[in-house]
Structures are given as C-alpha cells and as structure tokens.
Amino acid sequence: MLVVESLSRSFGSLKAVDEIGFQVKPGEIYGLLGPNGAGKTTTISCVCGLLRPDRGTIELDGVALESDPIAFKRRLGVVPQETALYGDLSARENLHFWGGLAGLTGGALRDRTTAVLEAVGLTERAGDAVRKYSGGMKRRLNLAIGMIHEPKLLLLDEPTVGIDIQARLNILDVVREVVRAGTIVLYTTHYLEEAQELCDRIGIMDHGRILAEGSLTELKRMVGEGEILTLKGRFEPGELQSIVAEDEHVRVVSLEEGQAVLDVGKGQGEVTGVLGRILRKGLAVDDISIQQPNLQGVFLKLTGRELRD
C-alpha cells in the first residue's frame, strides 16, 4: 500500500503541491487528473525521491521513503514524463543498463528484457538505436524500462502524451496487465478519457491541491447529478448574479465578465427552465453549452474551467 500524507512542496512562493494525501492499494490504479501545472509531476518527483518535500510523509508497505530511500527505491519503478533514454543505444542496451541499475543480473536480466520488449511490442526493433524510434516507440520503451524489475509500485507520469492511438492503447493495456499482477500504480494524466477508462480511483488536481477523490461514480455523485451550464457573451457578472440569485436550482461555479459557469440542479428540464429565465431577462448571451455530468463536468464544477488537451 502506498500512503501519501499531507505532502507539500513549494518553489519559492509557488505552492506546486499543497497538502495532498492519498492511498493506493496493490492491484489498484490511482489517477491524478489535472491540467498542466497542477502539480502532478512535482508529486511524482517527491514520491520517487527526486524532490525533497517541504512537508508530509510517503510510505510504501510501511517503509518510509525518508527513513530508508534505498529500500523504498528498490521496490519502485518510474516512467517519467520525459522519455529519459540513451538515444545512441538500442532498446535492448537501454533495458540492460537500466535493469542492471535496478539490481537485475545475468539470466534474470536477459529474461526480463525479452519479456518487457515483447509486452510493449518492440522485440523486432530491439536492436535499433533508440534515436531512430518514433515518439510512440520511445514512450513504449520508457514504460518497459520502468517495469523491467517488476516493481511493487509503478509511477507513471503522463506516459501517453503526444503519441498515436496504437501506441497509446498498447501502453494502457500493459498498465492494466501490470496491475493485474498486484502492482500499485500511480498514474498521472490530463486526459479525461484516459482517467475515466483506466483508473480505479481518481484524484482531481488543480493548483497543487486534490479537489476531490474517488471512483468515477463516486465523483459524479459527489458533485451531484446536475448539469453544467456555461454561458458566454457581453454581460457583467452583476447582471447574471441578480438574475440567478433567488433560483434554488442554480449554484454559481464561476462568474466573471462575459463568462459564467452554473451548476444546475437535478431534475428533468431544469436546465431549459433556468436558461429560459436568463434569456427572458435580456442578458446578452452569445454562446451556450450544456455539459452532462461526466468527468469533464465534474472537473468543470470543481474548478470552473474545462480540462482540455
């Protein structure tokens, strides 16, 4: 079990990670979902011992990172956001090097190299210099290196960024496979669908904080069944505020000049009713969008912003 408690890390005055905590069980994928700059990589860097947290504790099966970093790291595999590979070496040479550093030797190292190459579908190109690989192939090798020594805890930091659908599906499959063997997986992404499809539990992260956490259904329930109404146009915040103030079905998520995000309570026809009342008051609205209560909606409700690629 991975236990992270009140983890904080600042860069100067910027609180990149702000008092976050979560737990991940063996055989579970925990997703940290958030936009760029949310603090996902900073969290991963703290958990893999690269960054020293300002506050908080990180424990894997009762072993604190701080008290015994070597023992902790022996059970840890990392797939960093940057594909950190030796371009002049082949995939096989890269795997031998990294596997060797992780503690594998001799026959075990060879067997695991073969196994992970097969898993990520790079067997045929294993002898080619990595420099010649496509982005997707590099990402797959990046994953293979992180799991070559069969770590107890696998950290994946946006492992599918900027690659073709084929490679992406392969990576998701491999991660599912790894989890089935009882690995603890901490997975960061800014792709909603990925979190939705892959993760057992999701922590929604923004500005260094985890705003909400749970399974997809739990998250949806947490923010209610309501729909999200986004209005854009030429209006003052005050105008809209006065219109919706007494409306019991409406909660204002965010409101600024020319843009409002409203959480419209559950029940059939509520959205159209609210919208009708607003438009009848003559508010200058140019653009209307209604968002169903999926993860996108959850994110929008929590942050007032959309999560986009």
Place this chain on the structure above:
Amino acid sequence: MLRGALLLALNDLRQTIKDRPTLFWMIIMPVGFIFLFGQMGGGSGGGKVSLTVIDEDQTYLSEAFAEALGHEGFSIQRVGPAERDSLGRIRRSVTVPPGFQDSLMHAQSTPVFFYVDPDASSEASVTAEMHIQRASFSTLFSLTEANPAGKTWASPTDPGFQQRFAEIAARPRLIQVASETAGRGRPVPSGMRQSLPATIALFMLINTTIYGAVFLATEKQEGILARIASQPLHRVTILGGKILGALAIGLAQAGILLLAGRFLLGAYLGNSLPGLLLVIVCFGLAASSMALFWGAILRRPEQVTATTLVVALFLGAIGGCWWPLEVVPQWMRTMGHISPAAWAMDGFHAIISFGAGIGAVVVPCLILLGYAAVFFGIGARLLRFSD
C-alpha cells in the same frame, strides 16, 4: 554500490566510444600533435645523440678517435668513404679525412669536419661539438703518453704501441668534470620528451572534462540523471560512477598515446613506468573532478563544450603543454602551477626527461589529488540531478 558505479562508468565509456568524433579527438589529433611538435625539438630524443663517423682514413688512430667519440656518449655509426652515399640523409657527422693518422704521427695539424643537418636539434649539436673536442683531446693525450718523451714515435701498427695506447685510453680520466643541474638551470625538455607528455596532459584534460561534463549536462537536460537518481543507488555511488567514467576516458586517452608514442613513434618513456602511471591516474582524477564541477555548474551541453575546451586549452598553455615551462620566466612558471597540468608535466618530465624514479612524482601526485578532492567536493555539493 561498487556494481552500480561500475555500470555507470562503463556506460559513459561506451557512449564515448560510440561517439564518432572520438576517433578524431582521442586518436588522430593527439598522435599528430606528438609527432609534429616532437619534430620541432629534434625527434625521438631517445637517449643518446646520434653521430655518424665517416672514416676516410681507415687507420688505427682514426678508429681510436671514433672509439673515443663513443665514450663521449654518442651513438656512433662508423662508415668508410664507400658506404657514405648509401646512408641517405645524415643528421650529424664527423668526417675524418685521409692522412689523419700520418699527420698526427708527424705532429702536423689535421682537420676533422663536423657536419650538422639544419633540421637537427641545434642544442644537441652544440653539445656534440663540445664532445668532439673532448674526444680529440683524449686521443691526443693517449697518443703522446703512449710515446715516451725524447724517443722516436713507434709506428701505430706496432702491437706494443697499440697495447699501451689502449690501456691509457681505457684509464679513467684524471680530471673528471662532475656536472649536475642546479635548481633553475635545468635542461629544457625537447623533442618528443616534451611533446609526448604535453599531449597526454593536454588531451587527457580536454577529453576528460569535455566528455565527463557534457554527459552530465546532457543527462541532466534529458531527465536521464533524474531517472538514475530514482534507482536504488546512493548519491555517492552515482557521483563515484560519473567520476569513474570520466577517469576511464582519461586513462583510455593516456593509454592510446603512451602506446602510440612508444611503439609507433619510438618515444622514450624514462625508467619508471609505475611513476608515469601514477602521475596519469592522479591527473586523471583531477580532470574527472573538474568534469563533475563543470557538469554541475553549467546547464546546456553546448555551453559545456565551449567552456571546458577553452579552460582546458588555457590550463594546458599555462601548465606547459604548448611549450615547456622551463623556457618561461620564473614568475610565469610559478603562476602556471595554478594549472593541474603543470603538476602533471612536472611529474612526467621528472621521469621522461630527467630520469627520476617514482619518488620524484610523489609531491606532484599529492597536489593533483588535492585538486581532485577540491573539485569533487564543490561539484558533488552543487550537482543537481534535475533542472
């Protein structure tokens, strides 16, 4: 722990070998340097100065004269007039003209001709001239002593005379000129005795610091160093591995140049190979620690290449790798010892040029280890594994 460090070091060595320009930077260029700069000071410098004696007289005394030259420390090649033309280009020669013996027997003056090729080391030639004088004197003294005063001189073909002459010639000199070099006025290393150690020091410094520091900067930039840091390795293991990798590059460079210098170019390496190797290892450690230092304080690999190259060339220049420090004013020589290359050159010269043993390199080596400790200390403190 050792295994982790070795894996890191071997990987850096492998990267170096895979890098194409390595062939040029570590082999072609420095071997060319040794050869070219070696020619400036008169070539191999392998022990004795060579002298060809063209004996056109072919008599007992002309042979005795050649023998006396041999006692002066020349490497003598004695040829008759017929063989003269088959020799090709001769660096230095002494021609003993026909009638040499006859003239001496009749107390008449006789010339010998000393010829020096314009390309030969002029310094060695000046010394040679002095030795030729000495050989002339000793031949004359032996001749007069072998012939008792007031009597008619025996014929040089007389066996009794020849025996007396040989005994006298073999006797130790009555006056020995004992010479030793005093502090400042030590001889200037020249030829390959300068160019070989100078090139080893310069290219060890260049290649160790460039490769070592560029690997660090590149790996930091590409997140590889961060990934290494997430492996179950102590920080000191990672630093040790990086130092060891840079050291291996330096030692490979030194090894290539020692072998090429010795077997390809015929350079003379002195009498203490262990002493030479000790200097190389200590200097390699100093250079590797400097690589760690540069890798720690510089960010972009291009910045690292430019900085380390300029600094290495500068340290090489003030440290006596471009010209021997023996030719510069005392203050420059003192200042030059800011450069670790100067200490390495002191160690190399002690063994290659001045025939010293391993004891003579202890002080330079300790100072080089001091450099290594200081730069390692600063570099280890400043190096960040990620940007």
